[in-house]
Amino acid sequence: MMIRNHCYCFSSIITIFVSVAIHSTLASPTLNFCRQDQRDALLEFMHEFPTEKSFPSSWNKSSDCCLWEGVQCHNKSGQVISLYLSTKSLNGSLKTNSSLFKLHYLRGLFLTNCNLQGEIPSSLGNLSRLTLFHLSYNQLVGEIPISIGNLNQLRYLTLEDNGLIGKIPASIGYLDQLRELYLGYNNLTGEIPSALGNLSHLSNLELVYNKLEGEIPTSIGNLSELRDIRLSYNMLCGNLPISVTNLTKLSTFDIHSNNFTSMLPSNMSGFHDLEVFDIGENSFFGPFPHSLFKIPSLRSVNLGGNHFTGPIQFVKNTSSLSSELYYLGLSHNTFSGLIPESISEFLNLEELHLSNNSFSGPIPCSISKLVNLDWLDLSNNNLEGEVPSCLWRLSTLKLMDLSSNHFRGSFPHWICKLKDLISLDLSNNLFNGSIPPCLRNSIDYLTDMILSNNSFSGTLPDIFSDATNLQMIDVGRNHLEGNLPKSLIHCKALQLVNVEYNRIKDKYPSWLGSLPSLNVLSLRSNKFYGPLYQQNVSIGFQSLCVMDLSHNDLSGTLPPSYFSNWLGITKIYNFTEMVTGYNLRFGYSYDFRSMEMVNKGIEMRYEKIRKDFGAINLAGNRLYGKIPESIGLLKELRLLNLSGNAFRDDIPLALANLTNLETLDLSSNKLSGQIPHD
Numbered sequence: 081m082m083i084r085n086h087c088y089c090f091s092s093i094i095t096i097f098v099s100v101a102i103h104s105t106l107a108s109p110t111l112n113f114c115r116q117d118q119r120d121a122l123l124e125f126m127h128e129f130p131t132e133k134s135f136p137s138s139w140n141k142s143s144d145c146c147l148w149e150g151v152q153c154h155n156k157s158g159q160v161i162s163l164y165l166s167t168k169s170l171n172g173s174l175k176t177n178s179s180l181f182k183l184h185y186l187r188g189l190f191l192t193n194c195n196l197q198g199e200i201p202s203s204l205g206n207l208s209r210l211t212l213f214h215l216s217y218n219q220l221v222g223e224i225p226i227s228i229g230n231l232n233q234l235r236y237l238t239l240e241d242n243g244l245i246g247k248i249p250a251s252i253g254y255l256d257q258l259r260e261l262y263l264g265y266n267n268l269t270g271e272i273p274s275a276l277g278n279l280s281h282l283s284n285l286e287l288v289y290n291k292l293e294g295e296i297p298t299s300i301g302n303l304s305e306l307r308d309i310r311l312s313y314n315m316l317c318g319n320l321p322i323s324v325t326n327l328t329k330l331s332t333f334d335i336h337s338n339n340f341t342s343m344l345p346s347n348m349s350g351f352h353d354l355e356v357f358d359i360g361e362n363s364f365f366g367p368f369p370h371s372l373f374k375i376p377s378l379r380s381v382n383l384g385g386n387h388f389t390g391p392i393q394f395v396k397n398t399s400s401l402s403s404e405l406y407y408l409g410l411s412h413n414t415f416s417g418l419i420p421e422s423i424s425e426f427l428n429l430e431e432l433h434l435s436n437n438s439f440s441g442p443i444p445c446s447i448s449k450l451v452n453l454d455w456l457d458l459s460n461n462n463l464e465g466e467v468p469s470c471l472w473r474l475s476t477l478k479l480m481d482l483s484s485n486h487f488r489g490s491f492p493h494w495i496c497k498l499k500d501l502i503s504l505d506l507s508n509n510l511f512n513g514s515i516p517p518c519l520r521n522s523i524d525y526l527t528d529m530i531l532s533n534n535s536f537s538g539t540l541p542d543i544f545s546d547a548t549n550l551q552m553i554d555v556g557r558n559h560l561e562g563n564l565p566k567s568l569i570h571c572k573a574l575q576l577v578n579v580e581y582n583r584i585k586d587k588y589p590s591w592l593g594s595l596p597s598l599n600v601l602s603l604r605s606n607k608f609y610g611p612l613y614q615q616n617v618s619i620g621f622q623s624l625c626v627m628d629l630s631h632n633d634l635s636g637t638l639p640p641s642y643f644s645n646w647l648g649i650t651k652i653y654n655f656t657e658m659v660t661g662y663n664l665r666f667g668y669s670y671d672f673r674s675m676e677m678v679n680k681g682i683e684m685r686y687e688k689i690r691k692d693f694g695a696i697n698l699a700g701n702r703l704y705g706k707i708p709e710s711i712g713l714l715k716e717l718r719l720l721n722l723s724g725n726a727f728r729d730d731i732p733l734a735l736a737n738l739t740n741l742e743t744l745d746l747s748s749n750k751l752s753g754q755i756p757h758d
Contacts, residue, residue: 114145115158117182122151122160124179129172135165152188159185166192166214173198181206192238193217200239205230216240216262223247224263229254238262240286245269248287253278264288264310271295272316277302286310288334295319296335301326312336312358325350332356336382340364349374360409361385368392368415373405382409384433391417394425409433411457416440419463424449431455435481438462448473459483459505467492476500483530484508491536496521503528507554514538515555523547532556532578540579542567549573556580556602564589573597580604580628588612588634593620599648602628604697611636612703623648630699630721637705649694649714695719699745702726707751712737721745731755 122145126135136149145160146153152162160183174180174196180189181203189210196218205227211234220242228237229251235258244266252261253275260283261276268290276285277299283306292314300309301323309327312334319342324333330351336358343366344359351357354375365387372381373394392415405426416438423432424446432450435457442465443458454476464486472494480495483505490513495504501522511534520543532554539562540555550571560582566589568574574595585607592598601624612634613619621627625648643649694716704726711720712734718741728750735744736756744755 113158114147114153118153118158118160119145121179121182122148122163128175128178129170131169131171134169134171136168154185157185159183161185162188162190162212164188164190165194166190168194170194170196172196174201174204176201176203178203183207185209187233188212190214191218196220198222200225200228200244202227204228207231209233211235211257214238216242218242220244224249224252224268226251228252231255233257235259235281239266241265243267247271248273248276248292250275252276255279256281258282260284262286264290266290268292272297272300272311274299276300279303281305284308287314289313292316296321296324298323300324303327304329306330307353308332310334311338314338316340318342320344328352330354331377334358335362337361344369344372346371348372351375353377355379355404358382359386363387365389370394376403379404380407381405382407383413384409384411386413388413388415390415391420393420394422404428406430406452410437411435413437419444419447419458421446423447426450428452433457434461435459436461440464442466443468443471445470447471450474452476454478454500457481458485461485463487465489469494472497474498478525479503481505482509486510488512490514491516491519493518495519498522499524501526502549505530506534507532509534511536515541515560517541517543519543520546523550526550527573528552530554531558534558536560539563540565540584544568545570547571551597552576554578556582558582560584562586566591568592569594571595576600578602579606582606584608588629588632590614590620595620597623599623600626602626603632604628605631607633609633609635612698613638613642619645621646621648625649625716626693626695628695628697629701630697632701634698634701634703636703638703638708640706640709642708643710643714646714649696649716651715693718694740697721698725700724704728707732709734711735714738716740718742722749723747725749727751 123141126132126139138148145151146158150164151160153159154161163186186207187209192214198220199222200220202225204225208230210231213234216238223246224239224244226249228249232254234255237258240262246268247270248263248268250273253273256278258279259281264286265288270292271294272292274297277297280302282303285306288310293316295318296316298321300321304326306327307329308331310332315338317339320340322345325345328350331353332355334356340362342364344364348369348371352375355377356379357372360382363386367390368388370393406428408426408429411433414437418441419434419439421444427449429450430452432453432455439461440463443463445468448470451473453474456477459481462485466489467482467487475497477498478500479502486509488510491511493516496516496518499522502525504526505528507530515531515536523543523546526547527549528551530552536558537560540560542565544550544565544567551573552575554576556578557580561584563586564579564584569591572595575597576599577592580602581604583606587610588608592601613636619642622645624646694714695718699721702725706729707722707727709732711732715737717738720741723745726749730753731746731751733756
């Protein structure tokens with residue numbers, strides 16, 4: 081669930097503006113008198129950077145420095161009390177003897193996103209009156225100086241998104257006025273210092289995306305004012321300290337993607353202000369934490385990627401359920417039993433993730449009460465029966481994944497009413513009957529249509545004229561017949577077409593070559609016929625990386641230049657977006673995970689295809705003539721199977737250019753000569 085999001089900084093931004101406003105009351109716009117030493121220090125500071133033009137034009141000797149952009153002065157003493165240069169491209173480093181440190185009365189220092197490099201100088205500790213210090217979104221390196229502990233009036237410290245290394249200095253524990261501490265998105269190591277427990281006023285603690293290890297210190301329970309704690313994407317481990325239950329004002333608790341191995345506290349209802357609870361991708365174990373869902377303020381819960389077991393159940397007394405819950409993630413655990421009817425009490429739920437568990441039985445019709453649901457993922461369970469028609473009430477669904485269960489019956493026609501559907505996956509079930517033409521009503525926004533490994537029969541309906549967003553269609557391993565829909569030619573965003581192991585009987589669809597983004601094409605084991613190449617027809621396939629046309633009835637010869645424009649295998653072109661279909665709205669991906677070929681009479685299956693995988697499988701057809709010399713242009717080709725055809729003459733020397741080739745099968749042809757080596 082964790083997606084990088086700086087919304088949590090909003091409260092600190094508000095605090096900054098409030099604090100600046102307070103300081104502004106000390107900086108009168110009518111009493112303009114700039115102390116000479118302050119102006120000199122500011123100008124010297126400006127000259128320390130290579131590009132003085134990055135500073136505001138108002139910074140000059142002839143004007144009052146208290147009127148300079150980004151500068152605030154005390155209305156009586158004329159001392160500079162605030163310096164705001166955030167987003168100015170300073171393109172330099174803070175020097176140890178910087179004139180900045182002559183501004184002893186500085187209370188607010190804002191140097192966010194200034195392209196600062198180098199280390200944070202220890203002389204920073206001389207600015208002992210600082211209350212606001214922001215150095216985030218720079219390129220700072222080195223360790224956080226111990227002298228930062230001298231800033232004992234500091235209330236807000238943000239050093240996130242730099243390249244800082246080393247341990248968090250225990251001296252931060254001296255900052256007993258600190259309200260917010262942001263050290264995330266660095267390379268900090270070591271343990272979280274127990275001295276942080278001295279920060280009794282701390283409300284926000286953010287240490288995400290570092291390399292911190294060890295256990296959360298017990299002293300964390302001393303932070304009675306803490307509202308947000310974010311420790312995700314580290315290497316923290318061990319037990320969750322019981323003292324965490326002292327943090328009764330918590331609003332956000334996020335320790336996603338660590339190595340914690342413990343049970344959760346038996347009673348969590350004391351977190352009466354909790355809104356976000358994310359412990360995903362750890363090794364927590366034990367039964368379903370019922371008490372968590374008694375917190376009425378709860379809005380988002382992610383327990384995914386742990387080792388929780390047993391059935392799940394929610395309190396049936398609606399007055400004690402989390403009525404504000406919009407996200408529930410329980411995927412990748414070992415939950416079992418039925419999906420409880422009481423899940424329908426979360427009327428504001430927008431995303432429900434129950435995948436990769438051991439849930440059994442039917443989908444409860446009560447889920448249809450979740451009318452705000454836009455993401456339903458029940459994949460990889462033991463669910464069975466027909467998909468209930470009452471789910472038509474889920475009219476706002478954008479993603480529905482029911483794959484890898486035991487659902488049976490016909491295609492759920494109510495899906496045709498989902499106007500906003502983006503991704504549909506019904507693969508690896510027991511569905512039968514035809515794919516309904518009414519699915520065209522849900523095609524406008526659809527990016528992924530995955531119906532493989534079922535028993536669908538009849539023809540694939542010709543419904544794709546308006547499917548301009550479609551990136552992936554996978555109907556492989558069914559019993560489909562008839563023609564391949566020519567309306568697919570309108571799907572210019574299409575990246576993957578898989579109709580393997582069906583009974584489709586049609587001319588070879590050379591028109592697919594005009595699709596500019598097509599990366600993966602599998603027509604394997606159907607009844608496609610006719611030539612691969614036709615005169616006066618563009619060959620296309622400029623982005624193709626994986627082609628499997630094996631075991632059809634294709635015929636004809638291939639001209640020497642047949643592979644000349646296959647840029648996708650000539651040089652892997654943006655492959656991270658090719659072999660996987662990736663939807664930016666949902667972060668949902670689907671891999672073309674495997675490919676089969678016969679090598680020397682042995683059927684091999686390639687699992688978990690790499691993103692740099694280029695493959696051509698034309699085995700088991702009636703192709704003849706010479707193997708095109710242009711095959712040697714496909715530098716990134718890793719699998720080539722031309723077996724079981726009637727290719728003749730010498731094996732082309734150009735094969736020696738395929739230095740990345742891992743598997744080659746030319747057997748059962750009429751070729752002569754030896755396989756060339758580079």
